Amino acid sequence: KNQVEQSPQSLIILEGKNCTLQCNYTVSPFSNLRWYKQDTGRGPVSLTIMTFSENTKSNGRYTATLDADTKQSSLHITASQLSDSASYICVVSGRGNTPLVFGKGTRLSVIA
Amino acid sequence: EPEVTQTPSHQVTQMGQEVILRCVPISNHLYFYWYRQILGQKVEFLVSFYNNEISEKSEIFDDQFSVERPDGSNFTLKIRSTKLEDSAMYFCASSEVRLNTGELFFGEGSRLTVL
Numbered sequence: 001k002n003q004v005e006q007s008p009q010s011l012i013i014l015e016g017k018n019c020t021l022q023c024n025y026t027v028s029p030f031s032n033l034r035w036y037k038q039d040t041g042r043g044p045v046s047l048t049i050m051t052f053s054e055n056t057k058s059n060g061r062y063t064a065t066l067d068a069d070t071k072q073s074s075l076h077i078t079a080s081q082l083s084d085s086a087s088y089i090c091v092v093s094g095r096g097n098t099p100l101v102f103g104k105g106t107r108l109s110v111i112a
Numbered sequence: 113e114p115e116v117t118q119t120p121s122h123q124v125t126q127m128g129q130e131v132i133l134r135c136v137p138i139s140n141h142l143y144f145y146w147y148r149q150i151l152g153q154k155v156e157f158l159v160s161f162y163n164n165e166i167s168e169k170s171e172i173f174d175d176q177f178s179v180e181r182p183d184g185s186n187f188t189l190k191i192r193s194t195k196l197e198d199s200a201m202y203f204c205a206s207s208e209v210r211l212n213t214g215e216l217f218f219g220e221g222s223r224l225t226v227l
Contacts, residue, residue: 034216041201041221041223042220042221043116043203043205043218043219043220043221044155044203044218045218046215046216046217049215089154089155098168099157099160099168099170100157100216102154102155102156102157103154104153104154105154
């Protein structure tokens with residue numbers, strides 16, 4: 001069964017600190033992996049999309065990595081800000097028209 | 113910046129009533145989707161729509177649900193007879209190309225509360 005598992009479920013960090021969120025997936029055949037940021041009560045907003053051939057991709061203070069062999073991805077947030085407080089969702093796309101598979105997300109809280 | 117817009121932002125309805133949620137996808141996008149997210153749970157796929165017909169649907173999307181694109185700009189989700197368990201945030205999304213290659217843009221959601 002195609003699944004996406006994320007860890008940790010929630011995380012609290014101090015402003016200015018770095019953190020890394022994890023994603024493991026079983027979706028096959030694989031097409032791409034996405035990380036979304038979802039503020040409470042809002043729609044998800046795309047941070048990165050990575051295909052099979054990409055190992056790392058950055059978007060400002062967000063850096064995503066992908067290991068397609070072990071089916072793992074991480075999202076690293078550098079120098080966290082209060083506005084980074086949100087849920088971060090890992091989403092995997094299979095090939096063809098198969099629907100996206102969503103993880104449950106990691107709830108990040110950045111505190112002063 | 114182009115965006116997906118949804119209305120209403122919040123709707124409260126009585127169980128058994130019909131609800132229509134509306135979406136205006138990004139203008140040059142060809143693929144449209146509805147997702148839902150029950151409070152505290154993950155985003156779930158409902159249906160995808162391309163070329164004026166449903167291309168994929170999930171087990172959630174039963175006979176109580178329907179979608180249409182009545183006028184070339186709006187994309188609607190209708191729930192014929194709402195149940196308590198339909199209470200959720202409903203997200204519309206659109207993409208320019210197929211999802212295995214393209215970016216997916218979400219609207220801000222319509223919160224449905226069924227009493």
